[in-house]
Amino acid sequence: MQILLKKVLVKNITSSNNDAVVDLLINNGIIDIIDSNILADADYVIEESKLICSIGWVDIFSNFCSPGFEHRETLESGAAAAIAGGFTQVFVLPNTNPIISSQSQVNYIVEKSKELPIYIQAIGAISKKVEGVELAEMYEMNNAGAVAFTDGINAIQSASLFLKALQYVKSFDGIVIQMPIDAGFSKLGLMNEGIVSTQLGLPGIPVFAETLMVKRDIELLKYTQSKLHITGISTIESVNLIDDAKKQGLNITCSITPYHLLFCDEDLIEYDTNLKTNPPLRSKTEMLSLRQAVLDGKIDCIASHHLPHHIDDKICEFEYAKNGMMGLQTVYTSINTALPELSTEKLIDLLSNNARRIFNLPIPKIEVGAIAELTLFSREGTSTLTKENNKSKSVNSPLFDKLQKGKVIGVITKGKLLLN
Amino acid sequence: MKLSTKHLLGIKNLQKEDIETILLTAKQFKDVLQRPIKKVPSLRDVTIVNLFYENSTRTRISFELAEKRLSADTINFTVSGSSAAKGETLLDTVNNILSMKVDMVVMRHSASGAPHFLAKHIPAAIINAGDGVNEHPTQALLDAYSMTEKFGSLQGLNVALVGDIMHSRVALSNIYLLKKMGANVTVIGPPTLIPKYIKEAFDINVEYDIKKGLQWCDVANVLRIQLERQNQPLFSSLREYNMSYGVTKNLLESLGKEITIMHPGPINRGVELDSDVADGSQSIILNQVENGVAVRMACLYLLSDKG
Numbered sequence: 226m227q228i229l230l231k232k233v234l235v236k237n238i239t240s241s242n243n244d245a246v247v248d249l250l251i252n253n254g255i256i257d258i259i260d261s262n263i264l265a266d267a268d269y270v271i272e273e274s275k276l277i278c279s280i281g282w283v284d285i286f287s288n289f290c291s292p293g294f295e296h297r298e299t300l301e302s303g304a305a306a307a308i309a310g311g312f313t314q315v316f317v318l319p320n321t322n323p324i325i326s327s328q329s330q331v332n333y334i335v336e337k338s339k340e341l342p343i344y345i346q347a348i349g350a351i352s353k354k355v356e357g358v359e360l361a362e363m364y365e366m367n368n369a370g371a372v373a374f375t376d377g378i379n380a381i382q383s384a385s386l387f388l389k390a391l392q393y394v395k396s397f398d399g400i401v402i403q404m405p406i407d408a409g410f411s412k413l414g415l416m417n418e419g420i421v422s423t424q425l426g427l428p429g430i431p432v433f434a435e436t437l438m439v440k441r442d443i444e445l446l447k448y449t450q451s452k453l454h455i456t457g458i459s460t461i462e463s464v465n466l467i468d469d470a471k472k473q474g475l476n477i478t479c480s481i482t483p484y485h486l487l488f489c490d491e492d493l494i495e496y497d498t499n500l501k502t503n504p505p506l507r508s509k510t511e512m513l514s515l516r517q518a519v520l521d522g523k524i525d526c527i528a529s530h531h532l533p534h535h536i537d538d539k540i541c542e543f544e545y546a547k548n549g550m551m552g553l554q555t556v557y558t559s560i561n562t563a564l565p566e567l568s569t570e571k572l573i574d575l576l577s578n579n580a581r582r583i584f585n586l587p588i589p590k591i592e593v594g595a596i597a598e599l600t601l602f603s604r605e606g607t608s609t610l611t612k613e614n615n616k617s618k619s620v621n622s623p624l625f626d627k628l629q630k631g632k633v634i635g636v637i638t639k640g641k642l643l644l645n
Numbered sequence: 646m647k648l649s650t651k652h653l654l655g656i657k658n659l660q661k662e663d664i665e666t667i668l669l670t671a672k673q674f675k676d677v678l679q680r681p682i683k684k685v686p687s688l689r690d691v692t693i694v695n696l697f698y699e700n701s702t703r704t705r706i707s708f709e710l711a712e713k714r715l716s717a718d719t720i721n722f723t724v725s726g727s728s729a730a731k732g733e734t735l736l737d738t739v740n741n742i743l744s745m746k747v748d749m750v751v752m753r754h755s756a757s758g759a760p761h762f763l764a765k766h767i768p769a770a771i772i773n774a775g776d777g778v779n780e781h782p783t784q785a786l787l788d789a790y791s792m793t794e795k796f797g798s799l800q801g802l803n804v805a806l807v808g809d810i811m812h813s814r815v816a817l818s819n820i821y822l823l824k825k826m827g828a829n830v831t832v833i834g835p836p837t838l839i840p841k842y843i844k845e846a847f848d849i850n851v852e853y854d855i856k857k858g859l860q861w862c863d864v865a866n867v868l869r870i871q872l873e874r875q876n877q878p879l880f881s882s883l884r885e886y887n888m889s890y891g892v893t894k895n896l897l898e899s900l901g902k903e904i905t906i907m908h909p910g911p912i913n914r915g916v917e918l919d920s921d922v923a924d925g926s927q928s929i930i931l932n933q934v935e936n937g938v939a940v941r942m943a944c945l946y947l948l949s950d951k952g
Binding site: 419421423427428537 | 734735736754755756757759761762765766778780814817841845846
């Protein structure tokens with residue numbers, strides 16, 4: 226199959242074609258010709274105003290709910306949402322049923338990924354049944370192809386178990402992902418503790434429920450000299466703690482969700498259950514500080530925290546609603562809307578390059594002869610998530626029918642053009 | 646007379662003029678309640694469901710009496726003995742009830758925001774009879790009515806809310822109402838029972854020294870210790886609470902001034918309020934209960950399309 230991209234701006238810092246507006250001819254999944262004007266009778270010709278092409282984007286924290294919760298999402302529907310969001314690789318959480326905590330469970334994801342149009346990578350559980358009590362068989366899961374280890378939406382509460390996990394993964398140069406929140410405090414709250422929670426009569430989750438655990442994990446990382454990625458940070462204090470730890474030479478990185486950059490606790494004034502998340506949406510000051518932290522390069526990746534839920538788990542009283550929102554399809558447009566001033570280079574670092582570096586994935590080049598794993602997008606124009614174009618099986622997003630900046634045109638991966 | 650809102654979800658959503666209208670209408674209904682025949686036909690073709698997902702005695706009886714005094718048809722729903730115990734969702738339950746041509750819903754629920762959720766999904770008018778630790782608007786309105794009856798106006802009145810502020814929906818509704826009506830508010834209680842951001846959230850005073858707080862106020866609305874909503878230890882013992890924050894006769898006598906005592910009920914006698922204070926001459930607690938019926942009649946009448 227031949228695909229011809231016309232007048233595309235190449236954004237690939239390691240490529241000699243970086244920042245050039247060129248034509249690209251892709252032949253059976255390989256970049257065949259890069260030239261100022263290619264005249265070829267290709268099967269597909271993409272010509273779009275202000276088209277940008279980068280290496281394929283990577284999402285490092287999504288729940289595809291399979292196996293076990295296929296009424297919320299399947300690997301197929303999750304992959305379709307990822308494609309619509311511009312992703313060619315997605316790391317899926319182990320919070321499934323059964324939990325991905327053994328070699329055979331990782332094998333299941335690896336084998337299913339082969340049939341899917343994009344790459345799906347399994348993140349193995351740190352603890353058996355993600356209960357935070359006993360270590361899972363991480364060594365075997367690593368051999369089977371697990372890309373990293375986390376208990377996903379359940380932060381590891383026991384310091385001693387987390388210490389063991391950090392030590393354990395060193396034997397195979399693995400990396401641990403933690404979404405830090407102290408359950409002792411988070412279980413008592415429903416949203417950020419602050420002026421808005423007081424006015425709404427909802428119990429709050431203080432900022433220190435997160436920062437206490439970030440501090441603890443940094444201490445454990447110092448001791449173990451292992452590799453740690455902290456995801457879903459919701460407060461600038463966590464960013465600063467992680468930044469200081471980086472300056473001390475620790476192997477620590479971090480990611481943030483798009484919704485912590487787009488929404489704040491003031492948006493909960495109508496008790497919108499789609500905005501009930503863990504960690505919770507923080508104050509407007511925090512949201513603006515986090516945006517600045519992204520601009521300052523203190524955040525390594527954007528992680529979707531795509532958590533699809535059945536409609537009945539969201540159309541209910543706020544207290545009973547489940548935490549989390551789906552969002553793979555709207556990651557890029559949310560970032561582009563929250564931070565239109567973010568440079569395209571930094572955007573691609575946040576959505577692809579950094580994740581590939583942190584998790585040891587190949588970083589393809591946009592050069593003649595290279596395998597084409599590309600995302601095609603535009604920073605101009607607009608997109609709107611609608612019931613019609615939603616690819617997920619779930620609908621728990623506050624972004625339906627909201628106009629957002631920019632658009633994803635499609636991806637090219639595994640030899641195929643997958644258009645939006 | 647009409648209110649600016651279709652539902653009574655909380656005092657937060659009311660305009661000052663709405664509050665004045667409700668209090669004025671309540672005065673007229675209180676006059677009705679003094680007559681030999683304490684009933685008017687105002688809502689005789691209106692059906693109201695009282696949905697109580699949480700235990701209640703006085704609020705439920707007060708609403709039911711208000712509905713009967715207005716000649717409305719009423720049905721009662723309590724969580725035990727209903728399909729909610731079998732796992733039916735709130736929305737399903739309410740939609741089922743509404744299909745039977747019910748016009749208004751009075752709801753108490755343990756989850757903050759439950760009536761707001763319902764308001765987004767059903768066409769009937771909703772009156773919040775208490776949601777979690779958020780609001781209890783008719784209690785604040787009857788408290789306001791009782792204070793206005795005693796002092797003439799709320800403007801410039803110094804009102805202290807004493808005790809378990811953190812778990813009290815009465816506190817939040819009272820704060821919203823008193824601030825809108827120009828009163829000065831101080832919350833008094835142990836730091837573990839006062840939300841950290843309450844001062845900034847409402848522009849009110851916080852006082853941990855009960856004697857100092859009571860010396861400042863004209864009215865002390867003493868709140869019930871909500872032991873059932875405390876999911877962690879917040880004070881050492883009821884005995885120590887009474888010693889440090891209980892409103893006792895000795896404490897009142899030491900103030901050097903006479904203040905009015907209120908309580909939304911039910912009282913934990915010997916904990917937040919001693920019996921001789923609750924039953925004493927400074928207390929207007931039973932007036933609050935009496936006014937509750939008139940205030941609820943006003944709310945029901947104004948929110949029905951008869952108002």
